Structures are given as C-alpha cells and as structure tokens.
Amino acid sequence: MLDAAVACFWRHGFDATSIRDLIGETGLTAASLYNAFGDKRSLFRLALERYIEGGIGQRLARYQEVSPLEGVRGYLRDVVERSLNDPANKGCMVVNAALEFATRDSEFRPMIAGTFARIEAFFLDCVRRGQHDGSVTRALADEDLARHCLAVLMGVRVLARIRPERAVLDGAVAALLRSLEARPDEGLLISRNDHAEIRPDTP
Incomplete structure (x- = not known):
C-alpha cells in the first residue's frame, strides 16, 4: 500500500495528488x-x-564499498540509467519535493x-579517500569537490525530466569525472578546515 502511495506521489507530486488518486x-x-x-x-x-531508504539509501550503500572514483561514477551512472x-x-522524488515546496514547508x-x-x-568520503590514494585531484578542497558532485547530480536529475537524452546526461557526468581525476603536476592541498591553500610541491 505504501509503495503504491510512493508511486502516486512520485508521479504527480504532493499538491497535485488527490485523495481520490491515492484511493485509486x-x-x-x-x-x-x-x-x-x-x-x-x-x-x-x-x-x-520509504523512497529515500529504498532508493537513495540502498544506492549509497552499494557504492560505499568500491574504489573512490568508481563510487562516484557508479552512483551517477546508476542515476542516469534509471532516468x-x-x-x-x-525524476527523483526528493528533488521533485524540494522544487515543489521545501522552501516554504518547515x-x-x-x-x-x-x-x-x-x-x-x-561524495565527500569518496573524494577524501581518492585524494588519499592519489586517484582524485588535490588541486581543490575536498568539500568543494563533494559539493560539485552534488550540484551535478541535482542538475542531472532536473535535466532528466525535460531532456532525457543520453548524450546530455552522460556528458554532464563525464565532465565531472574528468574534473575529479588527479593530475601528475598537482601541488599539495592543505585541508579547508586548516585554512586551505594550494602550495607548490617542494623537492
């Protein structure tokens, strides 16, 4: 019964779902x-x-145990394929709810x-593990990279509702993944929590 309610709200949104819809x-x-x-x-x-734990929660658990870049890649590609x-x-029921009324509903x-x-x-855990093992760039602060991942995810979710085209969604994900990859000429990044700044490597 609850899964049926999830399907109904997910399809129509909160405001547009009537009690008659839920009964049906x-x-x-x-x-x-x-x-x-x-x-x-x-x-x-x-x-x-139920949607959060059954969808997002399970997806997070699935990709927490893989390598850092593969975790980000797998999570986003999973979203693209589902879309x-x-x-x-x-789209995503949580993103839809945010766009519908989160700013006016306490x-x-x-x-x-x-x-x-x-x-x-x-995403932050993936970035930090990747910066530690050298697979993720240290040219930017870990918090900024994690927020960038989240922003791209939100964009993909919204784009998928109006332009569900593989080239569009894959392109957004591919650009993010390229920006995360470590480069051989990077300097040493001090954590943002310690007043981050990028310092050149010293011999």
Whole structure:
C-alpha cells in the first residue's frame, strides 16, 4: 500500500495528488486510508521516507564499498540509467519535493536537506579517500569537490525530466569525472578546515 502511495506521489507530486488518486492507487477506501496513515501530509512523509531508504539509501550503500572514483561514477551512472529507463520521466522524488515546496514547508525542508547532506557526505568520503590514494585531484578542497558532485547530480536529475537524452546526461557526468581525476603536476592541498591553500610541491 505504501509503495503504491510512493508511486502516486512520485508521479504527480504532493499538491497535485488527490485523495481520490491515492484511493485509486492503493485500493483503500477513504476511511481505511485515513485510519491507516492519517492525513495526506502524514502519508506523504511516510512515502518520502520509504523512497529515500529504498532508493537513495540502498544506492549509497552499494557504492560505499568500491574504489573512490568508481563510487562516484557508479552512483551517477546508476542515476542516469534509471532516468533514461523511466518512460514517465518522473525524476527523483526528493528533488521533485524540494522544487515543489521545501522552501516554504518547515516540516519537509529538514528531511529533504538531510537527504542532500547524506548524499554530499557520500561524495565527500569518496573524494577524501581518492585524494588519499592519489586517484582524485588535490588541486581543490575536498568539500568543494563533494559539493560539485552534488550540484551535478541535482542538475542531472532536473535535466532528466525535460531532456532525457543520453548524450546530455552522460556528458554532464563525464565532465565531472574528468574534473575529479588527479593530475601528475598537482601541488599539495592543505585541508579547508586548516585554512586551505594550494602550495607548490617542494623537492
């Protein structure tokens, strides 16, 4: 029943989803729906939590155990493939919710912001491990690279809704991956937390 609600909200968004839509999708009567889940907002919260843990959470877990660059590459390519194989072009339910009402809704904004922070933390871990093993560039601060990864991910998610074209999405991901790769002529990067600056290598 909750998965059916996820599908309904994901397809239509919160505001455009009616109780009639939810009744039709879940097969519940109005009375049963209210008894089981409360009001529409409560059901949306449960649906969004289920989407986050069943989709984003599982994807993060899947790519945390691989090499740093492969983790970033795998996560983003997974998103691209899911986007291209979605005939309804639904995008990401969390991104859709952010665009729909997160800036004006004090209940859902922390939940959505926390999810984005969780994804950024995954990218930051990949970047730091890659900078440590030499596979990721040290020419930029780890926090900046992680935020760049998050920004590209958000862009891909939005682009996929209006231009679900492989060349467009693959191109955005490929450019990001090239920007992450370490170069042989890099200097030593001091952590941003220690007043980061790029210093030339010394003999």
